[in-house]
Amino acid sequence: MITDDALAVFRKEFGTEPTGLWAAPGRVNLIGEHTDYNEGFVLPFALPQRTIAAVGPAPAGEWTVCSTFADEAVSFGLTEPGEVTGWAAYVAGVVWALHDAGYQVPGARIALASEVPLGSGLSSSAALESSVLTALVDLGGLDLPLEKRPAVAQRAENVYVGAPTGILDQSASIRCQEGRALFLDCRSYEVEQIPFDLAAEGLAILVINSNAPHQHVDGEYGARRKSCEDAARLLGVPALRDITGAELDDALSRLDDEVMRRRVRHIVTEDDRVLATVKLLHAGQVREIGPLLTASHVSMRDDFEITVAQVDLAVETALEVGAYGARMTGGGFGGCVLALIDADKADVVTTAVEEAYAKAGFTPPTAWTVTAGPGAGKL
Secondary structure, three states: OHHHHHHHHHHHHHOOOOOEEEEEEEEEEEEOOOOHHHOOEEEEEEEEEEEEEEEEEOOOOOEEEEEOOOOOOEEEOOOOOOOOOHHHHHHHHHHHHHHHOOOOOOOEEEEEEEOOOOOOOOOHHHHHHHHHHHHHHHHHOOOOOHHHHHHHHHHHHHHHHOOOOOOHHHHHHHHOOOOEEEEEEOOOOOEEEEEOOOHHHOEEEEEEEOOOOOOOOOHHHHHHHHHHHHHHHHHOOOOHHHOOHHHHHHHHHOOOOHHHHHHHHHHHHHHHHHHHHHHHHHOOOOHHHHHHHHHHHHHHHHHHOOOOHHHHHHHHHHHHOOOOEEEEEOOOOOOEEEEEEEHHHHHHHHHHHHHHHHHHOOOOOEEEEEOOEOOOEEO
């Protein structure tokens, strides 16, 4: 078990028992891609797959972190962005962000183990940050309300690590609830827990990892964000969230750059799709969200241009063999696809995608069904 792995690493490195175990999940974003940093709407749910942090006290101002995915432990004191690099930067970033927010961060020894696939678009980085943040808050008795924690974890990733992500990933990892999807307004940070019990409807979400490498800290993600911010400035609005579907055509006519027009069209229509999905889920019309999921993928493929051949093929194949809807999930340029399917069709869809990948000469995909799990907390 993943908890046993974290305990084993802690005992081996530190020769003692941890104070406790803290867990935070990866996430699947049901719909609402790249809308978060445009102050729009997202609808993620937490995965059952988690990152576990086994944590114990250390002298003030001292932190040591080790993991199952690195050979050597990393020790550091209070640092500034860029001073700790590699995977340990996510931990150092959380310490820095808490301290920068005015909190007395307790010294700690930390051992990490994760079952969230790395580089898959399921937000393994947010799971790591959120497990460490939750542990440090509890260990130090810090007065940091739950609703304010995602912004601290996001700042660790944005400023310390240098990845220009929005608030979606950390919010999902920290604030999701079991059996619910998290409807998040990325401007106000208000949330609503939306019932998402697929099993009761005989349905499932199949996650298909394309096994095409996925990386957020790159020029493409940053370029999309800059294009959206530039467009909002040209249109005279605080963020693209402020352009409604009814205003879209007029807004597009005021932009000269065709690429920028496509980026804006994706964000505005994606926000509308999130709101429509929430409305259908409230009405218990779960199957009816399928076309919205597929339309989201088409928009990411054609307007935002963040898909790759492997994810496009997985979407097309899942739809051909009966999925109600399918889309890439995550920041793009690789990663995973989700498909809304009848629960008893998981093997059929998986086999069809595997055969399509083999025919195309792609690295074989991996697939599994998921349910909406709980957010971060102590075990």
